[in-house]
Amino acid sequence: MTLATPTASAATQPAWLPLCRLDDLEVERGRAALVDGTQLALFLLRDGGVHAVSNLDPYSGANVISRGIVGSREDAPTVASPMYKQVFDLRTGLCLESHGKEPLHLRVWKVAARDGELLVKWEA
Amino acid sequence: MAGSSERIVVIGAGMVAHRFAESLLSRVEHPLELVIIGEEGLAPYDRVRLTSFFDEGAEALALDPAQVQDDPRVRFVPGDPVRRIDRDEQQVLTVSGERIGYDRLVLATGSYAATLALDGFSLPGCFVYRTLDDVQRLRDFVAHRAAQLGRPLRGTVIGGGLLGLEAAGALQGLGVDATVVQSSERLMSAQLDLAAGAALRRRIEQRGIAVRTQSVTTRLDPDRSGQVAGLEFKDGGYEATDVVVFTVGVRPRDELARKAELDCHPRGGVVIDAGCATSDERILAIGEVASFEGLAVGLVAPGYAMAEVAATRLLGGDAAFPGYDLSTKLKLSGVDVASFGDAFGETPGALDVVYADPVAGVYKKLVLSDDAKTLLGGMLVGDASAYGALRPLVGSALGGDPAAYLMPEGGVEAPVAELPDEAIVCSCSSVTAGRIRSAVHDEGCADADSVRACTKAGATCGSCTVMVKKLVGKELAKSGKVLSNALCEHFDLSRRQLFDAVRVSELDTFSAIIERFGRGRGCDVCKPALASILAVLVGKHVLDGENATLQDTNDHVMANLQKDGTYSVVPRMAGGEVTPEGLIAIGAVAKDYGLYTKITGGQRIDMFGARLEQLPEIWQRLVDAGFESGHAYGKSLRTVKSCVGSTWCRYGVLDSVGMAVRLELRYRGLRAPHKLKVGVSGCARECAEARSKDVGVIATETGWNMYVGGNGGFTPRHAQLLAEGLDDEALIRAIDRYFLYYIRTADRLQRTAPWVEELEGGLDGLREVIFDDALGICADLDAAMDAHVANYEDEWAATLADPAKLRRFQSFVNAPSTPDPSLGYVPERGQVRPASGEERRSGAVLIASTTLEVRR
Numbered sequence: 017m018t019l020a021t022p023t024a025s026a027a028t029q030p031a032w033l034p035l036c037r038l039d040d041l042e043v044e045r046g047r048a049a050l051v052d053g054t055q056l057a058l059f060l061l062r063d064g065g066v067h068a069v070s071n072l073d074p075y076s077g078a079n080v081i082s083r084g085i086v087g088s089r090e091d092a093p094t095v096a097s098p099m100y101k102q103v104f105d106l107r108t109g110l111c112l113e114s115h116g117k118e119p120l121h122l123r124v125w126k127v128a129a130r131d132g133e134l135l136v137k138w139e140a
Numbered sequence: 141m142a143g144s145s146e147r148i149v150v151i152g153a154g155m156v157a158h159r160f161a162e163s164l165l166s167r168v169e170h171p172l173e174l175v176i177i178g179e180e181g182l183a184p185y186d187r188v189r190l191t192s193f194f195d196e197g198a199e200a201l202a203l204d205p206a207q208v209q210d211d212p213r214v215r216f217v218p219g220d221p222v223r224r225i226d227r228d229e230q231q232v233l234t235v236s237g238e239r240i241g242y243d244r245l246v247l248a249t250g251s252y253a254a255t256l257a258l259d260g261f262s263l264p265g266c267f268v269y270r271t272l273d274d275v276q277r278l279r280d281f282v283a284h285r286a287a288q289l290g291r292p293l294r295g296t297v298i299g300g301g302l303l304g305l306e307a308a309g310a311l312q313g314l315g316v317d318a319t320v321v322q323s324s325e326r327l328m329s330a331q332l333d334l335a336a337g338a339a340l341r342r343r344i345e346q347r348g349i350a351v352r353t354q355s356v357t358t359r360l361d362p363d364r365s366g367q368v369a370g371l372e373f374k375d376g377g378y379e380a381t382d383v384v385v386f387t388v389g390v391r392p393r394d395e396l397a398r399k400a401e402l403d404c405h406p407r408g409g410v411v412i413d414a415g416c417a418t419s420d421e422r423i424l425a426i427g428e429v430a431s432f433e434g435l436a437v438g439l440v441a442p443g444y445a446m447a448e449v450a451a452t453r454l455l456g457g458d459a460a461f462p463g464y465d466l467s468t469k470l471k472l473s474g475v476d477v478a479s480f481g482d483a484f485g486e487t488p489g490a491l492d493v494v495y496a497d498p499v500a501g502v503y504k505k506l507v508l509s510d511d512a513k514t515l516l517g518g519m520l521v522g523d524a525s526a527y528g529a530l531r532p533l534v535g536s537a538l539g540g541d542p543a544a545y546l547m548p549e550g551g552v553e554a555p556v557a558e559l560p561d562e563a564i565v566c567s568c569s570s571v572t573a574g575r576i577r578s579a580v581h582d583e584g585c586a587d588a589d590s591v592r593a594c595t596k597a598g599a600t601c602g603s604c605t606v607m608v609k610k611l612v613g614k615e616l617a618k619s620g621k622v623l624s625n626a627l628c629e630h631f632d633l634s635r636r637q638l639f640d641a642v643r644v645s646e647l648d649t650f651s652a653i654i655e656r657f658g659r660g661r662g663c664d665v666c667k668p669a670l671a672s673i674l675a676v677l678v679g680k681h682v683l684d685g686e687n688a689t690l691q692d693t694n695d696h697v698m699a700n701l702q703k704d705g706t707y708s709v710v711p712r713m714a715g716g717e718v719t720p721e722g723l724i725a726i727g728a729v730a731k732d733y734g735l736y737t738k739i740t741g742g743q744r745i746d747m748f749g750a751r752l753e754q755l756p757e758i759w760q761r762l763v764d765a766g767f768e769s770g771h772a773y774g775k776s777l778r779t780v781k782s783c784v785g786s787t788w789c790r791y792g793v794l795d796s797v798g799m800a801v802r803l804e805l806r807y808r809g810l811r812a813p814h815k816l817k818v819g820v821s822g823c824a825r826e827c828a829e830a831r832s833k834d835v836g837v838i839a840t841e842t843g844w845n846m847y848v849g850g851n852g853g854f855t856p857r858h859a860q861l862l863a864e865g866l867d868d869e870a871l872i873r874a875i876d877r878y879f880l881y882y883i884r885t886a887d888r889l890q891r892t893a894p895w896v897e898e899l900e901g902g903l904d905g906l907r908e909v910i911f912d913d914a915l916g917i918c919a920d921l922d923a924a925m926d927a928h929v930a931n932y933e934d935e936w937a938a939t940l941a942d943p944a945k946l947r948r949f950q951s952f953v954n955a956p957s958t959p960d961p962s963l964g965y966v967p968e969r970g971q972v973r974p975a976s977g978e979e980r981r982s983g984a985v986l987i988a989s990t991t992l993e994v995r996r
Contacts, residue, residue, distance in 0.1 A: 042948075043689065045689050047952075079960055080705040083701075085689075086661070086689065087660070087663035087664065087666075099703075101664055103663070
């Protein structure tokens with residue numbers, strides 16, 4: 017988990033938004049989530065860590081990152097875009113393998129768990 | 141060359157002219173004008189591989205002309221031969237009357253095939269074997285004449301050299317009963333000594349080609365139709381024949397040069413110096429038309445060397461032609477012959493080391509210097525596998541016991557001498573070991589393919605490919621890298637090794653396998669590879685347990701990802717057969733969901749634009765209508781394409797649709813290292829284009845012919861004949877074994893064509909495994925295929941029956957049925973397609989994809 021304690025304040029921005037139950041997610045298989053028209057890709061890792069990155073693949077312009085294969089590159093947990101196979105670090109969104117293209121990165125959001133519920137620190 | 145736009149005119153558009161142009165253009169950026177005048181009216185093609193025409197067609201011989209012809213500095217004038225060279229005006233005159241001025245002129249007119257001045261040498265049915273036109277006419281004649289006579293033809297090849305043996309093989313391939321007639325006492329007398337010639341003769345006869353030596357032909361006779369029917373020999377003998385091919389050498393085409401009064405050699409050829417200049421300094425000659433030190437030679441490699449020298453000279457450099465390298469290798473399947481360097485031991489004091497096995501038809505000889513240390517040359521018959529390793533070593537130390545190079549394959553490991561940098565590895569393109577080393581170290585080439593692209597090593601005849609591979613491996617190892625077979629950073633094993641490891645260990649989950657044999661958590665390379673391996677060995681549903689995390693999105697959702705993130709859906713239509721009710725059901729689904737429909741290349745229907753959350757509903761409709769998954773998304777059997785066959789077709793010999801349906805239903809769902817395609821044609825007209833498939837099945841009067849290793853795609857290949865006249869059951873067993881042997885031993889993403897090519901022993905090796913059970917694995921392969929057939933289930937229906945699996949098809953975890961709001965479409969030809977970025981920004985023609993009842 018990237019962050020431990022969510023703040024209770026909902027009024028101020030950015031806010032912690034509940035997205036789904038943790039057990040809605042499967043280990044090493046992403047799911048998409050929709051917040052205010054923005055698409056997130058959520059990943060639950062084998063060690064229990066959860067990451068939220070943009071579902072929008074910057075190379076293809078399609079919302080498909082949640083459907084990529086999860087893996088690792090040295091120490092970094094990764095996802096490979098299913099479209100043109102660019103590989104991103106799930107923790108930072110940095111592109112680790114651009115396949116000869118200019119590196120483009122994924123936006124990341126902080127996530128937390130409370131009572132089995134997954135929350136995202138939402139900033140549009 | 142001056143900086144201005146000098147005009148260089150090349151007469152001739154063959155391989156050597158092509159190489160010259162390529163070399164010249166690639167070396168300079170500045171403007172020049174290159175005019176290439178060809179006679180044949182064709183783009184340059186690979187004459188060395190002329191015989192491949194019969195198997196692969198004319199396209200296979202094309203010499204990547206784009207590089208030269210697309211260069212704006214080049215003007216290509218095909219089909220307009222030069223009539224005269226006007227040296228005073230520095231102009232050439234073509235037959236059509238055009239005058240083309242030159243600053244420098246390059247003669248690359250090559251040579252023509254000689255015939256014998258015999259009575260009857262030009263009768264219909266007599267051919268030479270030199271140009272694409274020759275072999276096309278030969279093929280047409282054989283087909284026509286065989287039909288006319290209503291029986292297989294008897295053919296005679298006059299001339300038992302390299303080309304004659306190839307021509308005899310080609311005749312045999314056309315169904316002609318071939319005899320080679322040689323005037324001297326042995327075959328390939330320019331390259332082989334008596335013992336080697338005798339070994340070759342046995343090989344040729346074993347292949348079913350008759351050989352007649354010490355036979356001088358004196359006359360050819362026609363039959364009453366005026367076509368060739370028989371030949372008479374000097375010793376009084378007479379033989380019937382229906383087609384004659386002359387392969388009695390080539391003569392330089394030096395007529396233009398003679399008319400222009402350039403110095404020509406009495407025995408033919410334009411005399412050149414080491415810089416390829418003729419007696420007129422503005423005119424150069426290269427290739428087979430050139431005579432250097434009294435010799436004109438009909439081989440491509442020296443021509444290439446001259447082309448490079450000429451290009452260098454024209455650019456002001458001072459390269460020199462080193463003399464002829466007469467190394468040759470016969471390209472006739474099943475008959476390995478090579479000769480190189482000083483093969484006859486003419487160097488004073490030369491020693492021979494000979495290995496002969498008359499039973500196996502093998503004869504090998506190495507010629508060494510008087511101290512037995514330096515390799516001077518050699519000849520190899522029956523097993524020329526050492527040719528690639530030995531030829532580059534000519535003139536340098538062997539680095540070990542010479543006998544080791546001569547021992548049968550698999551016996552003693554040959555010592556591996558380090559090649560000197562200047563050793564020529566690829567003689568066709570004159571690529572040295574040093575050049576390959578620099579491609580690896582300085583240009584980042586990491587395998588033989590990239591070295592070929594970079595240096596042209598192995599791009600012409602391919603006989604050095606193995607050597608190039610070895611060299612690349614060694615160089616990579618030196619710089620601490622390996623020509624790695626490792627799958628990826630997580631597994632050091634190759635796919636084949638991993639397959640065996642999983643099979644033996646009986647592990648059946650990704651986590652257990654990567655913990656035992658790898659490291660980390662995998663990636664998009666090793667995970668799908670393991671998914672495929674587990675599918676074959678364990679055979680559970682793609683979404684069962686941890687399997688689900690290994691699948692590429694296509695396999696994961698059992699549909700094909702398209703550019704906008706939606707999917708396409710392809711139901712199986714085995715053999716391309718579909719009922720009217722089936723078509724109506726598919727039409728209704730496509731209409732209701734607004735899907736774009738298109739017929740695929742594999743004879744079925746693809747429906748595009750299905751969203752993740754729509755897939756299960758669409759499948760349900762299709763499954764209810766009797767369809768199942770077509771596995772269009774998998775590295776697995778795709779389709780079995782067929783022509784209509786004997787059930788309807790006037791010409792059909794066997795029921796190709798019935799066989800195609802049977803094969804598709806047998807192998808459906810079979811996971812493999814790459815996609816597998818099959819074609820079945822009902823007669824030799826081959827309407828199913830089966831020879832472009834991994835397995836091609838073609839009906840004949842005596843049963844099914846089975847071809848393997850074909851594909852379309854990036855590197856198209858024609859499948860090669862593996863077995864003939866099979867009955868239904870034998871065909872199916874052969875395909876069973878071929879598929880499973882491939883699945884077990886191929887590399888990741890290696891299609892069957894390169895797999896067959898790299899197989900030990902090639903096609904013969906494959907036959908031994910499949911039909912003779914040489915590895916003792918057939919029972920195992922058969923059992924594995926029986927298990928596959930017994931355990932097959934439709935992945936779509938199985939998914940629909942499992943609510944847990946269906947949850948994966950929700951669009952958003954927090955909005956399970958909300959469509960992806962980013963999708964947008966525009967109408968085109970009565971259907972839809974994804975909107976482009978520009979169309980989205982303008983917003984004018986956008987159709988959102990939020991409803992399913994409205995046609996988008």
